[in-house]
Amino acid sequence: MPPIWRRFIPRSVRLRSRLRLKNGRWRLATPDRVMLEDVIAPEFLGRRDIRRMLDVGVAWYTRTYPRLYKGIEYHSIDVDPAMQRIAGRRHHTLSMTDLATVYPADTFDLVVCNGVFGWGLNTAEQVARGLDACADVLRPGGWLVVGWNDMEGRRIPDLDALAGRRFDRAVLPAARADHLVTPTHYAHRYDFFTRR
Ligand SMILES: C[S@@+](CC[C@H](N)C(=O)[O-])C[C@H]1O[C@@H](n2cnc3c(N)ncnc32)[C@H](O)[C@@H]1O
Numbered sequence: 001m002p003p004i005w006r007r008f009i010p011r012s013v014r015l016r017s018r019l020r021l022k023n024g025r026w027r028l029a030t031p032d033r034v035m036l037e038d039v040i041a042p043e044f045l046g047r048r049d050i051r052r053m054l055d056v057g058v059a060w061y062t063r064t065y066p067r068l069y070k071g072i073e074y075h076s077i078d079v080d081p082a083m084q085r086i087a088g089r090r091h092h093t094l095s096m097t098d099l100a101t102v103y104p105a106d107t108f109d110l111v112v113c114n115g116v117f118g119w120g121l122n123t124a125e126q127v128a129r130g131l132d133a134c135a136d137v138l139r140p141g142g143w144l145v146v147g148w149n150d151m152e153g154r155r156i157p158d159l160d161a162l163a164g165r166r167f168d169r170a171v172l173p174a175a176r177a178d179h180l181v182t183p184t185h186y187a188h189r190y191d192f193f194t195r196r
Contacts (some may be wrong), residue, residue: 023068028061032147032188035180036114040145040190041068043174044110053110054103054137056096057119058083072110077102079120096121099133106139114147114190118154128162135166138195143170150187159191167193 020029027037044050052073055065058080066074066088075090077099084093092102096116111134121130134144144167148156156162160169169178172192181189 025064025067027064030184032182032184032190033061035182035190036112036147037068039174039180040112040172043172044143045069045071049141050109050143052108053112054099054108056111056113056134057116058087058091059115060086063088075103075108097126097129097133100136103137105136106142107137108142109139110143110145111138112145112147114145115149117146117148117156117159124157124162127156127159128165131163132166135195140195142195144193144195146191146193147188148191150181150189154186163191163193167195170194 018029019026020034021027022037027033044053050072053069053075055062055069055074055076056078058076058078062076063086065076073090074088075092076087077092077094077096078084078087079093079095081093084091094102096113113130113134117127117130121127131144138144144163146156146159146163148154148159163169170192171178172180175190175192179189179191181187
């Protein structure tokens with residue numbers, strides 16, 4: 001439950017205080033978002049082996065992502081047909097668990113799955129199916145970034161065991177670690193893997 005005073009501040013004003021201007025675009029300025037945009041995305045932009053990527057899940061604050069990842073062929077999916085309107089050019093209305101129905105094997109060098117586990121695919125079985133589908137469309141050695149909230153009600157049940165079936169943990173050079181925990185009250189974190 002948000003503090004009572006927040007109810008008296010218009011949503012537009014509250015939102016503006018959480019925005020920042022970057023490359024001429026307004027972007028969400030929460031610490032997890034800043035980490036994704038300023039640390040994780042630049043790592044992949046600087047790599048010659050990352051040419052085509054899939055972003056799973058679309059939101060108003062990811063509208064600028066085809067531009068954020070400029071230089072990488074950017075594809076996205078969302079299970080919600082309403083997201084088609086705000087998505088980029090290369091978008092499919094599709095569940096992550098059905099990736100192989102649209103994309104051939106080895107299509108992507110990078111899959112970013114942020115805020116989907118715990119926000120749609122919630123049970124261990126659903127997460128396992130989502131991870132499996134990612135492995136099917138990633139080339140061997142391709143990267144998977146999983147962003148999720150390590151809190152009651154959103155937590156992924158045993159991500160390591162589930163991902164370990166098809167992926168290895170990988171150190172992201174920009175982070176010098178195989179995961180990053182952000183200073184957010186919802187304990188948002190990113191875990192990095194490569195496909196075997
Ligand atoms: C919290 S938003 C995350 C948006 C974005 N990925 C990000 O970086 O924050 C969750 C989105 O995931 C989508 N989603 C939930 N389950 C999905 C699934 N099985 N396949 C694809 N998208 C899904 C929802 O429709 C929603 O738009």
